[in-house]
Amino acid sequence: MCHDFGIPSLSKRRPFDEKIKKNNPCHTPRYRVGLKALRLLHLNMAEVDRQLILENVGPVQAVLDAHDGVVNVIDTTDGIIMIGLEGGCTGCSSTPMTAMQIYYSLMKLEQVNDVVFVNGELPAYMRAFIDDKLKSEA
Incomplete structure (x- = not known):
């Protein structure tokens, strides 16, 4: 001992x-x-610039602004972007579609390896749909 x-x-x-x-x-x-x-x-494990993420949320930003929705970038380590949709997005029935549009816009960035919505706003079938669309566009 x-x-x-x-x-x-x-x-x-x-x-x-x-x-x-x-x-x-x-x-x-x-x-x-x-x-x-x-x-x-x-x-x-370098972090992706949070401002770059917020600038590239895509056209859905106008809808978020109009409905008091907030994109909270929680972490960007290793190109894995962790996001929470807050404010007007909480409890909104359109949140999965908003998450899908954000995922589509951010996955086009070279520095981004994955986008994770911490509250589960993006269902797996929507993620698979966007991944297939991104592959066909490449």
Whole structure:
């Protein structure tokens, strides 16, 4: 035992860790990451400019303005844009169509890898429809 925290020494823990690996289908192996890999990871995790996102919401911005709808850009890390539709969008029956138009406009940007609506405003079938449309336009 490690006398500071009561943690078993590494040699005593290893057999236990091996048992967990064998019995756990969700076990993820641990890897050592070098400095070069960390630098590449940092470059890939650059944030997309939030102002760029708001400027490229598309033609639906006029409707959002008229109905007090608000696009809240929550996160843009790694090109994955997390958005919440708030204000007049809350409880509105047109929110899925608004989300679909925003998704379509933002997925055209080179820096954007995905758009996630945190409140689930964009159903999967609408996302698939837009993805197919974007592929046919390419």
